[in-house]
Amino acid sequence: DTGVSQNPRHKITKRGQNVTFRCDPISEHNRLYWYRQTLGQGPEFLTYFQNEAQLEKSRLLSDRFSAERPKGSFSTLEIQRTEQGDSAMYLCASCLAGGSDEQFFGPGTRLTVL
């Protein structure tokens, strides 16, 4: 257990539905990252926050995806109008800017879009 939690761990949804995932980082960590991982590939960066500010978004993050970190603590990632291509593991990581530079990853949320 790294101290980063993600909920739910698994989500099965039908195409066209909206889904929301939550990440709770290590409490003192001010940076929070979202990555996506498909089978057989390494994780791909989606976006990151420093405190409540979203500082970078990958071009992978289409307009159907939105992420928030309203109080600089937990974060949510919402996917609207899900597509089968959204099926993946969604990973959250956190770290302390200026700290040891080690990112701590959560266990991920596995999304299956039918």
Added chain:
Amino acid sequence: DAKTTQPPSMDCAEGRAANLPCNHSTISGNEYVYWYRQIHSQGPQYIIHGLKNNETNEMASLIITEDRKSSTLILPHATLRDTAVYYCIVRADLEYGNKLVFGAGTILRVKS
């Protein structure tokens, strides 16, 4: 960020040293070498990182060549629990936001 090249898979006998190579011939002077691993069904786990000097911690050793174009991660006494995908990542320092750019990694299978 510089690109890395790793072998797709390697086998290692339990109790022996596992030496995982990584080529990063286009690495820049301010880029660090990071290693993470991902055990099946878990998130990636940080192992070690370095700039130009060799590094050692409780998990592994990192050997970086003098020209910094390649490195080797050494697990001194591999166990079955070390079976995982190992990712070598090169990345500039903190002001670039710390995002990690993963490749496909090396699947290490430790066998009894």
